Amino acid sequence: MNTTNARYNPQVTESKWQAVWSDRESFKAAEDATRPKYFVMEMFPYPSGRVHMGHVRNYTLGDVVARYKRACGFNVLHPMGWDAFGLPAENAARDNNTHPATWTYDNIKAMRTELQRMGLSIDWSREVTTCHPSYYKHQQKLFLDFMQAGLVYRKESWVNWDPVDHTVLANEQVVDGRGWRSGAVVEKRQLSQWFLKITSYAEDLLKGLGTLDRWPEKVRLMQENWIGCSQGARVRFKLADGGKITNEDVEVFTTRPDTLFGASFVALSPQHPLAAKLAETDANLAAFIADCNRMGTSEAALETAEKKGYDTGLKVAHVFDANWHLPVYIANFVLMEYGTGAIFGCPAHDERDFEFARKYNLPIKAVVLPPDADVASFAVNAEPYTGPGKIMASQFLDGLEVDEAKKRAIAEIEARGAGQGVTQYRLRDWGVSRQRYWGCPIPVVHCESCGAVPVPAKDLPVLLPDDVTFDKPGNPLEQHPTWKHVNCPTCNKPARRETDTCDTFVDSSWYFARYCSATDDTQPVNRLAADYWLPVDQYVGGVEHAILHLLYARFFARAMKATGHIGVNEPFAGLFTQGMVTHESYKNAKGEWIYPEDVAKNADGTATEVGSGAPVTITRSEKMSKSKKNVVDPGRIMNTYGADTARLFMLSDSPPERDLEWSDAGAEGAWRFLGRLWRLVDSTVGQLPTADMPLPTLNATADKARRITHKTIADVTASLERFHFNGAVARIREFANALETLNTGDAGEAWALREGLDSLVQIIGPMVPHLAEELWQRLGHKTLLTDSAWPKADSALAVDNQVTIAVQVNGKLRATITLPRDAQATDAETAALADDNVQRAIAGQKPKKIIVVPNKIINIVA
């Protein structure tokens, strides 16, 4: 035996190759028009300070793609950056008296070191950090360009306001109607905020989904629902004052103009201007509106809450019949942000309206007749009817199908000048104002005489001041003694700087483009570089960003195209959304969560606390989270087994789009497999022919081994292309098992083993790059595995010449037979019928029918 090292030492090997790749700048990307490009990126992390298992999974998946595509000859761009603005830094500042910048940059440093230990094939020279002026100054330029293009505006909008902390809260920061930090009862307030006009691209964003054929169906569907296109009508109902029609009106939006003759009320949002006007003279209504404002703003909260209304006493005249008057309610389920903030209610054909009508004793008049119902007797009693049918009791609409009736009703409304047919989107404009310090300053100055004036491009960046304090509630930029006081860029009179900063989703909406020319100081994006690299060929990240981040980035791409920065509409041609990493969580007898490393599992499935031996309750496996302490620290795993083990485990077992249950035993199994590969090479490398030796005569074993080699190359390649990484790992394990049986004493087998080992190391390279690079060197190769080409399967060897065919009788498996590939159907039938077991199952009957699926199955119907 020619053994050198009995055991594989990942610590030594991994840092060795990381240094080699780094020294040679192996992963540095440069535009090269002569080669096909491949841009792969993962969602960049928020620099919390620690890399968690979700990151390890995310970046392993992306790295496999990057390394695989590199080997396939693509000019690969695989960058990394930091989503570095955001609330946690400000919270840390308040809690620990650390400056957000210090906290953030320290975290970035720590996380970069941890990521680099993973051996990712990243071009670190293109690293972007969103909180750095070298990034956000370009973002401010984009904001100015978008303003110029008419994509930015200011309007009053409703927010959750914490009256103690003087801050705006996210919905999730409102717990039971109270602020999560202060515990104060949250108010709804109107604030003047900046908006980006994403709605002007609503139709295009919807249509674009159709071109994203390498996106998960699920994500496209979620975006489609989010944009929420619906056809309907805006209809004006004139106010009727004591029976007299006035010139004032209430405009409602409806998708069911066909049911207008079934109307029994009109309802306004509590935030509707008319509601506010009425509340001035009606204390009860004011109280009702205040009550509604305490409710959450989310759709889920609105729809599950009890439907409540307040009868204003106002009446409106029906559009089609001036003598028919409907009551006007203020209702808690009507959204100001959607449509016109007002609806008409048709209780007979809408769930919500039905519930409302029942509660307030409003008429329920059926106007849609279900196909099987009788027009004389049909009525809506127990539940509304929302299905198709013919219109009834509706004058000129009678007898029309629902869809025709909609068109006819809209035509009538338009003819009467009472409204028009419209396409309505659920999508709302994007409010980007945040009353926070740690974000990109919005480059605007407010002047009493000139209004909101953009900061001239030459004055960018608008830098965040360093000297801020967090001891007072509210926005530190607002509290700062001097920062906001500037002169107006237009008239030079004293003016006030905008103190709102950007939503952090803005930062992450264009970083994909910044990667193309990350070090260009003069402009957000170098157009030549962007035209070469964009769009991103493969984006990898969590499905939790399926809607907002991805939609905002798609909007930004369009807006950046409109302002000349890039040339594509769709930023991400391919998207892969990975599942979460989960783990069981544990509670001790006191009901406190405890860490997995403090838990000992017993043979009977129970668990006890390490040390005390006290019993522990095991709960189901769920997403790793600090609060439940069900976390496994990647650093610990990498210290024990190395990065390759962590990477291999992330790819084994679970398909990447599904949740992955972390198991120490599974990680141990991945580690054992690496040791096995090491020994396989280590124990045979001295007896292998060199790679250029001619092919000797092969015995059956060697021939079979070569077939396995080429079949495995073909299978693994196909699996990688389809993101079936777990399948690829399984094939590679089988492959290694097969190679272990070869005998190097035979020249043919030794040759097959050499070919097999070279291939094995190459195809596992993207998954466990350090070990593979080491084995590649030990196999005698002088160039880096990282620079070597992906192996090609010999198609003559990748298919078996003999196939095993299942023989069924009446659909039940009775035998398997071996036949030459592509044997004649008649030969297959004969062979099948010759089998003893098959004969017994037929029991002497004459087959009625024989179905032969070539190379797969024969079914005999007896």
Place this chain on the structure above:
RNA sequence: GCCCCAGUGGUGGAAUUGGUAGACGCGGUAGACUCAAAAUCUACUAUCGGCAACGAUGUGGGGGUUCAAGUCCCUCCUGGGGCACCA
């Protein structure tokens, strides 16, 4: 409430998309090596019956389509995700 996804051995999961269910791994059992242990290697491991050959059952429940269903259709149950300021 609305929209979407998933359910397969003791366990994570596989099944080239209608064609041999359980690949590969984890765990388990038995054995080899060892003074012993660790590590490693070999064999077996869906369930029930049988010494075996083999047979029956089996992909959350029920029904259907088909020569053939984990896969397609209907229906029910259970679990999970999303629903505009966490990132």
